[in-house]
Amino acid sequence: MKKHILICLIWVLGISAAxxxxxxxxxxxxxxxxxxxxKSIYTNLSSLPxxxxxxxxxxxxxxxxxxxxxxxxxxxxxxxxVEDAGFSVSKLVLRFEANKQQIENSGFLTIGKFTYHFVxxxxxxxxGLININIIDKEYLTAKDxxxxxxxxxxxxxxxxxxxxxxxxxxxxxxTHVFHATIL
Amino acid sequence: MAIYKRGFSQELYVYSDPASNVxxxxxxxxxGGKWIREKHLLHEFTTTRQMLESSIGLSKKLMxxxxxxFSNMYTMYPDLALxxxxxxxxxxxRFVSVDDVHRHFRAAAYVKGxxxxxxLQYDELxxxxxxxxxxxxxxxxxxxxxxxxxxxxxxxxxLDEERWLKYGGPRxxxxxxxxxxxxxxxxxxxxxxxxxxxxxxxxxxxxIGGNGLDRKYSFVDMAPALQFIFNSNTKVNxxxxxxxxxxxxxxxQQGIYISAERTFLNVLNNR
Numbered sequence: 001m002k003k004h005i006l007i008c009l010i011w012v013l014g015i016s017a018a019x020x021x022x023x024x025x026x027x028x029x030x031x032x033x034x035x036x037x038x039k040s041i042y043t044n045l046s047s048l049p050x051x052x053x054x055x056x057x058x059x060x061x062x063x064x065x066x067x068x069x070x071x072x073x074x075x076x077x078x079x080x081x082v083e084d085a086g087f088s089v090s091k092l093v094l095r096f097e098a099n100k101q102q103i104e105n106s107g108f109l110t111i112g113k114f115t116y117h118f119v120x121x122x123x124x125x126x127x128g129l130i131n132i133n134i135i136d137k138e139y140l141t142a143k144d145x146x147x148x149x150x151x152x153x154x155x156x157x158x159x160x161x162x163x164x165x166x167x168x169x170x171x172x173x174x175t176h177v178f179h180a181t182i183l
Numbered sequence: 184m185a186i187y188k189r190g191f192s193q194e195l196y197v198y199s200d201p202a203s204n205v206x207x208x209x210x211x212x213x214x215g216g217k218w219i220r221e222k223h224l225l226h227e228f229t230t231t232r233q234m235l236e237s238s239i240g241l242s243k244k245l246m247x248x249x250x251x252x253f254s255n256m257y258t259m260y261p262d263l264a265l266x267x268x269x270x271x272x273x274x275x276x277r278f279v280s281v282d283d284v285h286r287h288f289r290a291a292a293y294v295k296g297x298x299x300x301x302x303l304q305y306d307e308l309x310x311x312x313x314x315x316x317x318x319x320x321x322x323x324x325x326x327x328x329x330x331x332x333x334x335x336x337x338x339x340x341x342l343d344e345e346r347w348l349k350y351g352g353p354r355x356x357x358x359x360x361x362x363x364x365x366x367x368x369x370x371x372x373x374x375x376x377x378x379x380x381x382x383x384x385x386x387x388x389x390x391i392g393g394n395g396l397d398r399k400y401s402f403v404d405m406a407p408a409l410q411f412i413f414n415s416n417t418k419v420n421x422x423x424x425x426x427x428x429x430x431x432x433x434x435x436q437q438g439i440y441i442s443a444e445r446t447f448l449n450v451l452n453n454r
Contacts, residue, residue, distance in 0.1 A: 028284070030283050034383060034412065038415070040206040040209065056379070058377070061284075085207070086277075090282070
């Protein structure tokens with residue numbers, strides 16, 4: 001019974017991973033034509049205040065990012081930098097240091113200022129580095145997004161304002177929620 | 184994780200623009216030089232046009248490009264002094280962008296206005312500085328693996344004051360044209376990328392054509408070109424353009440074009 005109450009509490013309040021933060025990320029960009037184009041993404045990503053370093057795999061047009069410690073990592077800022085360069089994000093995987101965090105399907109996790117809504121995962125206690133894959137429309141290819149729409153049950157997945165998501169207590173319904181899954 | 188065999192397609196055309204722009208908040212400075220051999224009744228000589236351009240990415244979708252040209256193409260023989268010739272402003276707005284891994288489709292609309300010191304002397308209507316004019320049109324660019332194909336379709340209007348002068352005689356030249364450029368580009372080297380410092384080598388072939396809408400004429404030129412990209416920021420282009428077919432009165436039927444362009448990324452950030 002106690003366990004159930006705890007689960008309910010976690011579900012209602014959401015989990016706030018205070019102090020914990022994103023360590024690194026892999027970002028794949030699409031629509032690229034040349035090394036000159038990759039360089040523009042590299043330069044843009046490097047200019048973000050929370051980015052410590054960027055390493056490029058030109059052949060895969062993917063970027064390995066290391067984040068500065070004690071700074072909030074904003075996935076939408078990463079996306080905007082790629083789009084400013086003239087391209088799109090086709091895959092974004094954030095690496096988060098979990099500290100025995102219990103996350104369940106349709107559950108929330110707040111990391112710094114940003115809230116993530118997890119779908120298509122199994123309830124488990126996560127410890128150590130976990131791979132958080134952002135699956136919102138602007139972070140996938142059109143084809144991958146279609147596949148996700150077919151697979152994700154949560155109605156709020158496709159709504160941009162996330163009003164249908166049952167948000168953690170104290171969060172405004174207009175709070176931006178990133179939909180994510182754990183790889 | 185899947186390993187993708189990378190197909191870098193190339194669309195940084197030498198004689199035209201793709202439907203893509205320079206990145207937002209970035210600046211690109213370009214020098215271009217064109218040389219032609221003019222064949223007149225009594226004389227044959229080489230003339231040139233020297234161009235300076237700066238492309239500015241105002242946002243991810245909008246780019247503007249002010250430019251200047253100097254030329255001796257309209258200077259009397261045998262003086263042939265290089266003179267300031269024209270200023271122009273080009274604006275391009277990308278309104279469709281469908282990106283996928285290793286491919287994209289883009290569409291953009293553009294307008295270019297040119298203020299030139301030259302008087303109308305030829306059928307061929309350009310936005311290079313030959314006449315005071317404007318051109319507006321659409322560009323569609325498709326990248327598929329190693330090949331980048333693009334079509335630029337534009338309507339050209341001469342705004343030279345001669346157009347509105349009423350001197351009674353027959354019109355010497357047309358004032359309206361449909362201009363088009365069909366472009367193909369291919370990356371030859373490197374086969375696989377290892378760093379931003381690698382030199383890239385691209386080949387291009389473009390078909391450049393025009394049809395007079397009021398005074399009837401048509402032409403189509405072919406323009407093969409080579410491109411080297413150094414250090415992922417500096418392009419050097421070499422092109423040769425020649426007439427394949429046409430029935431127009433023009434300055435020359437062939438010419439060479441050399442240009443160099445340096446891109447400065449993210450330099451206009453939040454200032």
